[in-house]
Amino acid sequence: MTTETLTPTAREAVASACADVRDGSETDAVDGVTPGLVARPADTAQVAEVMKATAAHGLSVVPRGRGTKLSWGTPPSSADVLLDLSGLDEVLDHAAGDLITVARTGTLVADLQQTVAEGGQRLALDETVPGSSIGGTLAADTSGPRRVAVGTARDLLIGLTIVRADGVVAKSGGRVVKNVAGYDLGKLLIGSFGTLGVMTEAVFRLHPLPETRRWVTARVADATGVHDAVQAVVHSQAVPAAVEVEWPTFGEGLVHVLLEGREDGVAGRSTTIEAVLARGALDVSSREEPPAGGATYPWDTDARGDERATAFKLTFALSGLGDVLTAARESGLHVRGSGGVGVAYAALPAGAGVEAAQAALTRVRETCGRHGGAAVVVDAPAEVKAGLDAWGPIPALDLMRRVKDQFDPDHRLAPGRFVGGI
Numbered sequence: 016m017t018t019e020t021l022t023p024t025a026r027e028a029v030a031s032a033c034a035d036v037r038d039g040s041e042t043d044a045v046d047g048v049t050p051g052l053v054a055r056p057a058d059t060a061q062v063a064e065v066m067k068a069t070a071a072h073g074l075s076v077v078p079r080g081r082g083t084k085l086s087w088g089t090p091p092s093s094a095d096v097l098l099d100l101s102g103l104d105e106v107l108d109h110a111a112g113d114l115i116t117v118a119r120t121g122t123l124v125a126d127l128q129q130t131v132a133e134g135g136q137r138l139a140l141d142e143t144v145p146g147s148s149i150g151g152t153l154a155a156d157t158s159g160p161r162r163v164a165v166g167t168a169r170d171l172l173i174g175l176t177i178v179r180a181d182g183v184v185a186k187s188g189g190r191v192v193k194n195v196a197g198y199d200l201g202k203l204l205i206g207s208f209g210t211l212g213v214m215t216e217a218v219f220r221l222h223p224l225p226e227t228r229r230w231v232t233a234r235v236a237d238a239t240g241v242h243d244a245v246q247a248v249v250h251s252q253a254v255p256a257a258v259e260v261e262w263p264t265f266g267e268g269l270v271h272v273l274l275e276g277r278e279d280g281v282a283g284r285s286t287t288i289e290a291v292l293a294r295g296a297l298d299v300s301s302r303e304e305p306p307a308g309g310a311t312y313p314w315d316t317d318a319r320g321d322e323r324a325t326a327f328k329l330t331f332a333l334s335g336l337g338d339v340l341t342a343a344r345e346s347g348l349h350v351r352g353s354g355g356v357g358v359a360y361a362a363l364p365a366g367a368g369v370e371a372a373q374a375a376l377t378r379v380r381e382t383c384g385r386h387g388g389a390a391v392v393v394d395a396p397a398e399v400k401a402g403l404d405a406w407g408p409i410p411a412l413d414l415m416r417r418v419k420d421q422f423d424p425d426h427r428l429a430p431g432r433f434v435g436g437i
């Protein structure tokens with residue numbers, strides 16, 4: 016499939032399906048692949064029209080939320096049409112009494128949070144890359160510190176509307192209009208990187224905003240110390256809302272523990288955590304403000320092209336934390352992440368070559384694998400990325416291929432973005 020598919024007739028078909036269509040330019044490029052057209056629909060019906068037109072002409076389509084990290088993962092093998100979802104920008108409902116909200120997927124996560132905060136509630140999903148959309152966050156299955164207590168998007172999404180590759184609108188879950196027999200769409204579409212369908216509306220369950228919060232931070236001398244501190248916290252009775260680890264390339268590490276809830280409860284629980292951490296730490300402090308870096312990743316997410324860091328996502332059983340930190344430091348990686356659930360992000364600074372990236376990936380992949388997890392490449396400059404096996408071994412690849420074949424038999428949606436060339 017190439018952009019030669021984009022004949023004048025095909026262009027016309029897309030233009031008549033959506034009022035806002037223009038030629039793609041380099042600023043629209045998806046990891047170096049410039050789209051032929053950019054279509055910016057306004058609602059689900061228009062997305063469906065665009066998908067019908069692209070289906071009729073065999074065009075490839077790559078969805079874009081707010082484009083904060085379109086360079087992450089594998090570049091698409093083709094992008095005839097970039098489907099810009101920033102026009103689907105509306106919080107449709109906030110049923111505060113039911114702790115539910117409904118939003119279009121191009122809506123900024125920050126805007127949704129502001130809307131529901133007015134009712135004293137929040138969507139317990141961290142905004143790990145500032146400026147992300149709801150759809151991009153779901154498609155990339157991002158998570159941050161809060162997953163320790165609340166889980167990930169899979170635990171919060173209760174309904175979803177998608178437009179399939181053939182233009183058919185399908186809904187599942189909360190506020191159902193029409194179910195797609197046999198599929199929980201949310202479970203499939205979360206983490207699918209735009210390869211299975213275009214998400215257009217999402218229904219989430221919400222949580223009340225906590226009355227107060229407190230961060231307790233321990234400075235720890237070495238990897239074993241960080242490991243022991245995290246173990247002590249997760250086995251304590253203090254029910255932390257987050258257990259974050261900051262492990263730079265050199266020097267001491269930090270363990271940050273978040274406590275949320277009612278004033279009196281948080282005061283008591285933070286005293287407990289301070290005592291637990293004091294046993295092995297160089298020092299312990301506490302404050303209301305989140306730590307520097309907040310919920311973000313340990314690299315510059317605004318960097319573009321060759322200025323980008325080589326970034327990995329690491330998963331591992333909690334018992335492997337110390338080993339993972341040791342392997343990461345010996346590979347020159349800066350690590351930040353949810354020590355409390357065994358999910359962390361790691362980066363080699365911009366400018367690192369393919370060899371260094373390959374050596375670091377091999378080392379951390381082996382270590383995470385030994386502890387029941389995996390290491391995947393999230394982002395890297397083009398030349399580095401081309402030299403790496405981004406996803407590593409995938410146990411359920413055959414099943415994923417069958418699901419892709421059912422949802423997108425012609426492989427037109429974000430082709431090549433996902434594991435195994437899906």
Ligand SMILES: Cc1cc2nc3c(=O)[nH]c(=O)nc-3n(C[C@@H](O)[C@H](O)[C@H](O)COP(=O)(O)OP(=O)(O)OC[C@H]3O[C@@H](n4cnc5c(N)ncnc54)[C@H](O)[C@@H]3O)c2cc1C
Nearest residue numbers: 080081082083084088147148150151152154155157209214
């Ligand atoms: C291949 C890849 C791997 C990633 N891996 C991780 C990871 O392991 N951990 C993590 O925390 N974060 C990961 N991220 C990304 C993430 O944190 C993003 O920064 C953020 O969620 C993107 O939001 P956005 O609105 O800017 O979306 P964009 O950057 O515009 O899009 C992100 C992805 O979602 C797709 N997409 C966007 N909107 C829709 C929609 N409505 N329907 C269907 N598909 C859509 C895009 O095609 C793209 O693949 C990954 C991103 C990509 C592309």
